[in-house]
Amino acid sequence: MLPFTRPTLDTEEFEAIKEVLQSGWLATGPKVAAFETALADYIGGDVQLRVFNSGTSALEAVLLAYGIGPGDEVIVPAMSFVASANIIVRCGATPKFVDVDLISRNIDADAVAAAITPNTKAVIPVHFAGRAVDMDPIYQLAEQHDLLVLEDAAQAIGTQYKGRRIGSLGNPVCFSFHPNKNMTTIEGGALAINDPALLKKIEGIRFHGIERDAQGGMDVTAWGGKMNMPDVSAALGLVQLKKLDGFNRKRRALVERYFQQLPVHDALVLPADDAEGHSWHMFCILLDWEKTGLNRNQTLEALKQQSIAAGIHYPAMHLFSLYRQYGYKPGDFPNAERIGEQTLTLPLFPGMEEKDVDRVCSAVISLLNDS
Ligand SMILES: Cc1ncc(COP(=O)(O)O)c(C=O)c1O
Structure with missing residues (x-):
């Protein structure tokens, strides 16, 4: 049976996972740090990368860090994997669907503009099947209306827009490494961003709200969840990213x-x-x-x-x-x-x-x- 997709895994991946299993450190550790650095090098631009236990978690963390909540509307295409809309519901906000182009399956700025109301706080363009949304007009529109643009690039790791990799411009962009995707960490996701204040909040949301000081002391000032990627996944991601x-x-x-x-x-x-x-x-x-x-x-x-x-x-x-x-x-x-x-x-x-x-x-x- 020829499946519609299958991850491409080889001895190098098996060896990388074995090494982590034998190291005794399975959860978030040195492989995650190395994977975040490698991803940042790959994406390019002035951005930081943080990895998560799924693309959904990465997307959710951004909306939560931004304070999207009840009473807010978030624009999202009616055609996507349901995670793109569920994350809006998860935050207590209201999804405002818009139609997509029949051929590209992507939204455009006109569709977004028609859906904006005084309650609109964010728009989530989805790069469907790895095809880049025409982002420049959407960013222009977002600037006029003071909207967060959160790019759902779950399907678009490696995609380029106008000669630059998706994720390299600094606004929050999330990727997925689910086994169906172009590279995999089993389950996993990543966020590219260049806003240090937002990143600090997102790191708290990713892991129990824990903040560490230089002496290794710990404080918790706000709620955080459990969205971190284990080293086993990161080790797999390091090999897959090279390929x-x-x-x-x-x-x-x-x-x-x-x-x-x-x-x-x-x-x-x-x-x-x-x-x-x-x-x-x-x-x-x-x-x-x-x-x-x-x-x-x-x-x-x-x-x-x-x-x-x-x-x-x-x-x-x-x-x-x-x-x-x-x-x-x-x-x-x-x-x-x-x-x-x-x-x-x-x-x-x-x-x-x-x-x-x-x-x-x-x-x-x-x-x-x-x-
Ligand atoms: C468009 C889109 N958004 C979000 C996700 C969620 O990613 P994950 O499965 O890593 O949580 C997916 C995964 O299929 C997706 O295709």
């Missing part, structure tokens, strides 16, 4: 092969191939089930018969029961809803070979030809 650009080049090469082989067909909508610096976390197509004559479950089953597992990323978030309680309903965000209904994620991971892409393309083409 990340190679992984992303391989993803790009596989995607080019998809583009070469998948046909122009009125039941098929391909992602755009025009974004520079795209790290191709996923290759998501849209299929019009009415035109193909098979619904999504039947299509998934037909692919499974050919030992191909496709994914679904994602159902539109505003239609989940939780978010309907905020008054959202079908018809609110047509692009997100169409993506939610028609999306299929084709296999894409660095361990794939060209012949795997060819096999997937043949299967998709035969589905289209039978329609």
